[in-house]
Amino acid sequence: MQWRRYTIRNDCGGDPRQFDQEYPSEPDDAFLLSGEGIFDNKFIKQLRDGISIIGSHYEIDFVKNKIIPAHAGELIIYRQPEQGKRYVLAADTAKGKEDGDYDAAYVLEERTGEMCAALHGKWDTNLYGKNLNTLGEYYNTALLAVENNNTGESVLNTLFNTCHYPLLFMYKKSFGWNTNQATRPVMISDFKEAIRDQLYDIYCPELYSECHDDRILAYSIVLQVRKVAGRWFDWYAKKQQQRAESRDDYNEEVGWI
DSSP states (O other), rough: OOOHHHHHHHHHTTOHHHHHHOOOSSGGGOOOOOTTOOOHHHHHHHHTOOOOOOOEEEEEEEEEEEEETTOOOEEESSSSSOOOOEEEEEEEEOOSSSSOOOOEEEEEEEETOEEEEEEEEOHHHHHHHHHHHHHHHHHHSEEEBBBTTHHHHHHHHIOOOOOOSBBBBBEETTSSSSSTTTHHHHHHHHHHHHTTTTSOOOOOOOTOSSSSSHHHHHHHHHHHHTTTTHHHHHHHHHHHHHHHHHHHHHHHHHHHH
């Protein structure tokens, strides 16, 4: 204890968090705070220990358009989709570097913000797009937002031109979410608030111990998109209704009904 107090005072600037980071007594203490030092490690550990739901692993079979239980699948489902509920799916894409960068995505229930699923892995951009297409359809045709920075444009190309996903988020007349000097400060601020004030149910422990920024960006994006999701779902419902009415008019005209 005397050595600990001395080290905190002389080598860690008086910050016990720095001591826990440099001289961890257990693995969780070794988790580095983000570069900005947003949260206290003990607070993060408390959040991780308090997670109430353990998800089940699945894999996405985009060929059969199915979600299949798998022991080591990259998809973890915490809440299955429920009829009548609306969901938001947001995805961060790998930057195309060979430095351990990953693709990451989260599904939230639109009304409550509860985390329903997490996807994390490495895929070619066209395969990632097809995985997101199947996952989005599985969650009642979720509002799907892909960060269009870096390799995101290629993922979006697959979703739009190959998969024809019907409910893609747009930012300023371009498909996908754009992280830039205008949107990034808001993303960071809302992310901090959501974690600090525990606004929504989060079940992914890896989000709290993220060493890269993949999951953090994906979760930050889904929080932003959820705020405006209502108008997108209203637009989609109206579009579906118009299509149904057009089909009925055509069927009536040709005498099928």
